[in-house]
Amino acid sequence: MMKRYNFCPGNCGSYDILFGQVPAYVQCPDTKQGETLATSPDTEQQGGWLLVWLHRGGSGGGAFRFDSGMNSPCAGYLMEKMGISLVGDANALLAFLRTQGIDARIDSPFWDEDGNYIQRL
Numbered sequence: 001m002m003k004r005y006n007f008c009p010g011n012c013g014s015y016d017i018l019f020g021q022v023p024a025y026v027q028c029p030d031t032k033q034g035e036t037l038a039t040s041p042d043t044e045q046q047g048g049w050l051l052v053w054l055h056r057g058g059s060g061g062g063a064f065r066f067d068s069g070m071n072s073p074c075a076g077y078l079m080e081k082m083g084i085s086l087v088g089d090a091n092a093l094l095a096f097l098r099t100q101g102i103d104a105r106i107d108s109p110f111w112d113e114d115g116n117y118i119q120r121l
Helices: 041-046 075-082 087-099
Strands: 002-007 015-022 028-030 035-037 048-053 063-067
Touching (some): 002 087, 015 087, 063 075
Antiparallel strands (some): 002 015, 028 035, 048 063
């Protein structure tokens, strides 16, 4: 089930996010064969997650779907998949994933283990 969040991690930003668990595949009818296409049964059992950053006034933005068994997402991968240009925004989204129990990897000293931005003096 998808939920909508207003994530304010303390970096002077506010992130309008949709996040939730989704099936790892969608069954699509093959119009030529009349059968259903799907991935392996193992994938069906694992499920997956969908992160959507609605950074265009809440009307649209980048999306990132990943399987439950995936290695820890990191900033570079998230930037590539979602079309994010600033590493700070990618780190904020990774911090959000941490608050949701996802083992996201933030390689920055400005974020704590709980996904909060901390200012270093």
